[in-house]
Amino acid sequence: MNTRRFIPIALLALVGLTACQAAATVAPATPAASTATAPSAPAAATPAAATAQGGTLTVWLMKGSLPDNLVAQLNSEFQSTHPGWTVNYQVQNWDGIVAKLTTALASNNPPDIVEMGNTQAAAFEQAGALMDLTSQRQALGGGTSSDGTSADELWLGSLNDSSMWDGKLYAMPFYAGDRVVIYRKDLFAAAGIDPKTLTSKDKLLAAAKTLQAKNASVKDFSGLYTAGQNWYELAQFIWDEGGQIAVNNNGTWQAQLESAASMKGIQDYVDYFKAASTGPADNDEMNPPQYDIFHQGRIGMMIGNLWEVGSAIGTDGKLKADQVGVFAIPGHVDGTTVPVFLGGSDLGIAANSKNQQAALDWLKLENSEKYQQLSAQAGNIPALKSVAAAIGPDNPNLQVGAAEAAAGSRFTPNDPRWASVEANNPIKAMMTQILTGKASIADAAKAADQQIDQIMNTPL
């Protein structure tokens, strides 16, 4: 029978089908190999499309960044001053946003304004996906300086850094968030500890041990909960001791975890871990989420993001809002606070956007004092330094966070390749090696440095 011959061919097709799925999984969404077109100008120096004509402005913000009523107010004010324009506002989820932004910004009809995490922005800035805003800095409200620290630089230092690439401004700082010590006011009171006295690392750890002893009856209680792989916390201690994660020497990245200063910071972290914590050595602060453990009453203090306060209190009534407070993370020197790891977002205008002038006007409005203050009331550290400094005691948690950020904030090496480091994080592995006793601090730091160097120096 002739049809028997079809069986092996059908099998081959089956092989081709299943084996080729391996090839097809990483095919990017946009057709690339079709034509070798001349490279389009990456960013127009002058904005295209006059505002007089009107149209639709598409704005993508992330979930949880700004409350809906704030955005509604901003959009209606924009629409009233720009007749003929409507704002198409879309909320995006953080999950998978980098891939979504990549495909959206590469298309011919991209969203006009996009929000990017400050650690994600570098990749898009370097690739020419965003409009060059260098000439618009003053008009947007960012001042006249671009060095991030002088009085003429009106934006928070590290947010400004994350918006720049190669000396040019490609995005506008949006808002920031940082870490504080979140503590149980009632447990502190019961143990006779006053948070205002905890002004150095040694005093903090002593208080943690006291808390631990006083609450020994609670199963698995941690005076100061520290997860083994909380590298954000580690970075802060490294910076506090004067160390760095990586520095850029004329285009070559050099990881600095094995420097003497950085290793002191790592030792600080080990001290925190060993002081009064039942946290895991091989997992980070989200697995299991430390605010859940806090909510269950098994934590006296923890170092966490400002937004974790709400999650720690929860909605089931187990903990009341007045039982939870925050204070600044003390440095190893008495009276100082650690330089905080500043999370946050920037706003960019797509290079292919057809409504660049309107987009600039929207950004100007968002960066105005009025909306920066409203953003602060919603719980964000605003990008404008002046507004951040003016946050008052009616918002005590934010006041602590903003003061920390103003005193000193850093973030990750500003480079698109840092995303690859975080995807397979050698710093986390290093911490587990050290905390489980499998390697000395020096050896583990050297190994992590080698990996970071290799990834950060792959040609762009």
Added chain:
Amino acid sequence: MRMQPGVDAVSIPAAGRAAPSHRLLRRLTRGSLPYLAILPALITFVVLLGYPVVLVILLSFQKYNLAELFNHRTTWIGLDNYREILGNAQVITIIVRTFLFTIANVALTVGLGTLVALLLDRLGRWMRLLVSSAMVLAWAVPAVTGSVIFQWLFDSKFGVVNWVISSLGVFGDFTNHSWFDTGLSTFAIITMLIVWQAVPFVAFSVFAGIGSIPREEFEAARVDGAGERAIFRWITLPSLAPLFMILTFLSSIWDFKVFTQIWTMRQGGPAGETVTLSILAYQVGIAGNRFGVAAAISCVMVALLLLVLVPYIRRMIREEGA
């Protein structure tokens, strides 16, 4: 009486009375009908699968990162991506690791699956139903859900496994034992998860195969005094050889390119010790946005698979034709 073309022409073979035009039509429809039937599926196949595959192959010869994507640049660099991958000692380690991982998983899957199939053959009706239902439940769990379950089972502080082992007392105190601090240990957990979900398919297939062997052969062998192992070696195995070949074949392909379980468990950690080729392609392509290099990794994966499986296919074709 005129014959209806089409229907009658197919159903009545002796068509000597048919007009010449009907004969032509009959030959055309009978010959081309199979091809017309598979045409829609073929078109879908070519468009949805063929186009991305061609694209990936072309991409593997280009330098294609984010900048090229946003600026619509096409930069041909020949074999540079392949040189970068295959010249990297770490990648060679990953290739070897992927092969060892595949061999271990396939051996365990087919081996345990066959044992479970033999068990199913011996069980009574109710026990067979129980075991089958358990296997279907394991099979039905989505891969990501399975990963989350196993992560919690083997969690160092809150996991059930550590608690059970510690309570037994025989193996010592396992509280806070970390199952995920070495690559080998993490792979063991991942393999456990994959094999747990893959065994049902093999078990049911082999069980169906055993059911197709005439019972008289088994009885005759037992009468001749053959033990169970001899029966398996000389009756079951030869009769089911093509089935075992296909199952091993399919398992090899699936386990070589498995991604979900490895990624959700520890994202290729600790310290990159559980990175296989598919994880590497994801890290380079999606996390690192280096699409050209990732495409080259995918092509290398397919080439390696074909290299290993072509002898298999040839043997299968030879057996079919014999």
